[in-house]
Amino acid sequence: MAGKTIVVTSGKGGVGKTTTVANLGTTLAKKKYNVVLLDTDIGLRNLDVVMGLENRIVYNIVDVIEGKCRKEQAMIRDRKLSNLCMIPAAQTREKNSITEEQMKELCSSLAAEFDYVIIDCPAGIEQGFKNAIAGADTALVVTTPEVSAIRDADRVIGLLEAALVRQISLIINRLNAKMVKKGDMMSTNDIIALLSVPLLGVVPESEEVVVSTNRGVPLVHDRSSKAGAAFRGMAARLNGESIPLDGDSRGFFGRMKRLIWD
Amino acid sequence: MAFMDDRLGQSRDFFQNTEMVLDLRNRPMRSDEISALYTRLYQKSMVRVVEVRLSDHLSFSMAGEPKKSRAAVEADGESNDCVPVIVRNTCRSGVRVVSSSDCVVLGDVNPGAEIIAEGDVIIFGNLRGVAHAGARGDQSARIWALSFEPNQIRIADLVAVPPRGAKPARGRFEIAEIRDGVIQVVSL
Numbered sequence: 001m002a003g004k005t006i007v008v009t010s011g012k013g014g015v016g017k018t019t020t021v022a023n024l025g026t027t028l029a030k031k032k033y034n035v036v037l038l039d040t041d042i043g044l045r046n047l048d049v050v051m052g053l054e055n056r057i058v059y060n061i062v063d064v065i066e067g068k069c070r071k072e073q074a075m076i077r078d079r080k081l082s083n084l085c086m087i088p089a090a091q092t093r094e095k096n097s098i099t100e101e102q103m104k105e106l107c108s109s110l111a112a113e114f115d116y117v118i119i120d121c122p123a124g125i126e127q128g129f130k131n132a133i134a135g136a137d138t139a140l141v142v143t144t145p146e147v148s149a150i151r152d153a154d155r156v157i158g159l160l161e162a163a164l165v166r167q168i169s170l171i172i173n174r175l176n177a178k179m180v181k182k183g184d185m186m187s188t189n190d191i192i193a194l195l196s197v198p199l200l201g202v203v204p205e206s207e208e209v210v211v212s213t214n215r216g217v218p219l220v221h222d223r224s225s226k227a228g229a230a231f232r233g234m235a236a237r238l239n240g241e242s243i244p245l246d247g248d249s250r251g252f253f254g255r256m257k258r259l260i261w262d
Numbered sequence: 263m264a265f266m267d268d269r270l271g272q273s274r275d276f277f278q279n280t281e282m283v284l285d286l287r288n289r290p291m292r293s294d295e296i297s298a299l300y301t302r303l304y305q306k307s308m309v310r311v312v313e314v315r316l317s318d319h320l321s322f323s324m325a326g327e328p329k330k331s332r333a334a335v336e337a338d339g340e341s342n343d344c345v346p347v348i349v350r351n352t353c354r355s356g357v358r359v360v361s362s363s364d365c366v367v368l369g370d371v372n373p374g375a376e377i378i379a380e381g382d383v384i385i386f387g388n389l390r391g392v393a394h395a396g397a398r399g400d401q402s403a404r405i406w407a408l409s410f411e412p413n414q415i416r417i418a419d420l421v422a423v424p425p426r427g428a429k430p431a432r433g434r435f436e437i438a439e440i441r442d443g444v445i446q447v448v449s450l
């Protein structure tokens with residue numbers, strides 16, 4: 001059976017797509033699934049940095065698509081998990097060096113070999129975005145609780161729906177519980193009411209994320225991290241396990257039950 | 263158009279009195295083009311366009327016969343482009359719907375979306391984006407919505423933004439209309 005192809009997208013840049021790809025991929029690999037991460041952010045490659053694999057890159061996604069190497073040659077194995085690997089983006093090429101058709105082909109050939117293909121999408125809604133979503137059957141839309149990020153997420157959800165991506169769910173990143181309490185930040189409920197897609201999970205604002213990015217070790221390796229726990233919960237839900245959405249217990253999750261990923 | 267006229271002439275009987283779904287997924291058209299096509303099909307061969315499909319997830323229903331539409335009743339001989347546009351989706355950011363008559367939305371209108379109608383705008387959901395009723399200057403046009411938290415509303419040539427901190431009255435229809443020369447929002 002073919003694996004799942006999941007694109008992580010947002011519209012706005014810097015909201016946590018790459019962080020999400022690294023952490024969900026690592027968690028699923030820890031659960032013994034075969035996982036490949038695909039960086040399609042051509043020209044702004046950074047998934048390799050977050051994974052701590054930067055100095056091992058020889059070939060990249062454009063080389064694979066142009067037939068300069070076999071896809072196995074471009075796959076870089078994770079330092080800790082042998083069933084996790086990634087194909088890096090090209091840093092010195094243009095976004096239009098690949099087409100949607102080529103992406104579709106690549107994704108389906110990867111899905112035939114792996115349980116999960118997780119695609120890191122560039123910001124924006126131009127060709128790079130269209131390529132990234134072309135081969136995906138599931139989309140995770142990442143937003144922060146800021147009005148501008150939510151507006152972009154809404155736009156992206158509309159485009160995903162139009163592109164017939166069947167499963168779309170939402171990840172809210174960098175939620176600051178204190179600010180929500182004071183009324184200075186939109187709550188999870190407000191965001192879901194606006195975007196009306198099911199919620200996969202909420203990641204709190206946390207310095208641990210920055211530290212792990214800089215060290216090149218995904219946060220989920222750290223058992224004590226709260227943000228890491230949020231990513232582990234999301235990966236489990238993505239995998240069809242029914243893990244309740246907890247994180248912070250302010251009672252608004254009861255009403256959201258019907259919206260949770262199933 | 264001319265090509266179509268020709269073909270319709272030849273196959274008049276075949277198409278006689280049928281209904282049709284106009285599939286524009288691969289060829290976008292402006293709403294006035296759609297209206298013209300609609301009218302032409304109806305007059306030539308009694309073909310009724312019942313639905314216009316813009317993408318797999320966005321389709322408009324064309325309701326009512328052009329003959330019975332409002333303009334035809336009010337001013338005989340006027341163009342028959344008064345078919346209300348019905349949107350069966352949430353209108354997300356970046357979506358713009360233009361209607362040469364009324365527009366009905368079965369879903370929310372999110373920030374960054376625009377609904378522009380020459381007649382009324384009726385929203386069975388929350389209005390959080392922009393709605394413009396009476397876009398050709400009809401001052402009696404109204405905007406109806408289950409909840410008003412718009413970026414901006416316009417009726418004819420008047421523009422209004424909601425007062426800061428205004429809370430919508432949940433669970434009942436609200437209507438925006440021009441009273442005494444200003445846009446006012448009232449609950450039903």
Ligand SMILES: Nc1ncnc2c1ncn2[C@@H]1O[C@H](COP(=O)(O)OP(=O)(O)O)[C@@H](O)[C@H]1O
Nearest residue numbers: 014015016017018019174204205206209210213
């Ligand atoms: N939950 C979080 N708390 C604090 N910082 C975060 C969080 N998520 C992401 N960041 C930081 O935000 C920045 C952008 O994240 P990244 O995943 O690269 O976004 P994108 O791929 O969407 O551009 C990074 O520096 C990252 O460390």
Ligand SMILES: [Mg+2]
Nearest residue numbers: 017018041046
């Ligand atoms: Mg990134």
